[in-house]
Amino acid sequence: MNTGLKITAFTAALAATFGTAYGVGKGVDPVVGGEQTAAHDEHGEARTSETGEGRGHGGHQTAPAGGLQVSEGGYTLALETSRITARNGTKLRFSVQDENGRKITAFEREHGKELHFIVASRDLTVYRHLHPTRAADGTWSTSADLPTAGAYRAFADFKPAAKDAEGVTLGADLAVSGTYAPAKMPAPAGTAKVDGYEVTLNGGLRPGKSGELSLEVAKNGKPVTNLQPYLGAYGHLVALRSGDLAYLHVHPNGEPGDGSTKPGPQISFTATAPSSGSYRLFLDFQHEGKVRTAAFTVEAGKATVSAEPSPDKDAEESPSHKH
CATH class of the missing domain: 2.60.40.1930 (Macroglobulin (MG2) domain)
Incomplete structure (x- = not known):
């Protein structure tokens, strides 16, 4: 073949x-x-x-x-x-x-x-x-x-x-x-590595119902507590459904300067999955003046648990954030 x-x-x-x-x-x-x-x-x-x-x-x-x-x-x-x-x-x-x-x-x-x-x-x-x-x-x-x-x-x-x-x-x-050459979508995992950072995902997508996703950013094993605003928030999340690429664009719970939202290490989102199935999540976050992207595969209806991180080179590189 x-x-x-x-x-x-x-x-x-x-x-x-x-x-x-x-x-x-x-x-x-x-x-x-x-x-x-x-x-x-x-x-x-x-x-x-x-x-x-x-x-x-x-x-x-x-x-x-x-x-x-x-x-x-x-x-x-x-x-x-x-x-x-x-x-x-x-x-x-x-x-x-x-x-x-x-x-x-x-x-x-x-x-x-x-x-x-x-x-x-x-x-x-x-x-x-x-x-x-x-x-x-x-x-x-x-x-x-x-x-x-x-x-x-x-x-x-x-x-x-x-x-x-x-x-x-x-x-x-x-x-x-x-x-x-077709590539296989990475298997579900609760952690992702990108450019020396490790992002941990907790929670999951619920079909037809609101659910909370919490992502925690660390660098060299230490929590990042000074994330920088990017597009008016500490994180920017896009979810795409495998197969037809149905699009779900969500935003964090809270924003910089609201008096309660901290600049890391956790970034919390509320999202509703359009259906059951596999989704790819892409989290954009900014630290030390550079935007990075951490990518996850999740199954709607199933909780995400931490597993061996799987870096995704094509999703994480800085060219994905052209201005």
Whole structure:
């Protein structure tokens, strides 16, 4: 069996990876345990989409999970570069368009940014949290380090500056050409090592219900008690569901300067999993002037216990935090 497959066209990349991913995604329910949908609000709680599409367990009306649609609520994520070559410094360009195809130029700032842009490989071994810049005409651009070929998903998380507008997370497919070798998602573990730091995860995701996740940061065996704010918080957490890459973006309980939230070593989050299944968690934290990413695999509905840490090089490197 060949260890690599040369992908030279967008459709080839999709066929090689997306076929399997989409097949898995269709077998995962959008939400369980209630009438809430898999989308999220700014506090990490599930929020109901206005579309009301689909049905969850028990016949309840549900809506698609966050990031599964390229268009939602009258907005569309339009990638100008939907196929690129695996290399450092690749330029990505995109826009958010309204229902008439016009580029949106007015956004509400949330957590220090008008728009949060995430790129992840379909096998969830590469993760990039990017900070694009917006031109006057509404075109966003950023450079990205995508070192491996294959199928990726790009997410735009934003809130339009319009009356009564709600937060929206859109997702679009991105293909990276080159020599493709599928990777296996790391097994669940309660600890992750990155750049000399060890992060311990306690708690777990609960399908359709709010649950608390606590992450503790240590360096050289000593708790880190002087974390620095990053995007207005001491930690920034994104969860992606294996298979269809349903997106759950949560934020910490508390914020710097509120009089009660300490700068480490613990960072606490409240999150709701859209369904049972495997998820990949990506925690961004800043210390000594550098942002690092710790990655975990968790099973929704099962508590996470500490185990042998497994470093994830592609998720942890500083290129994942381009400004």
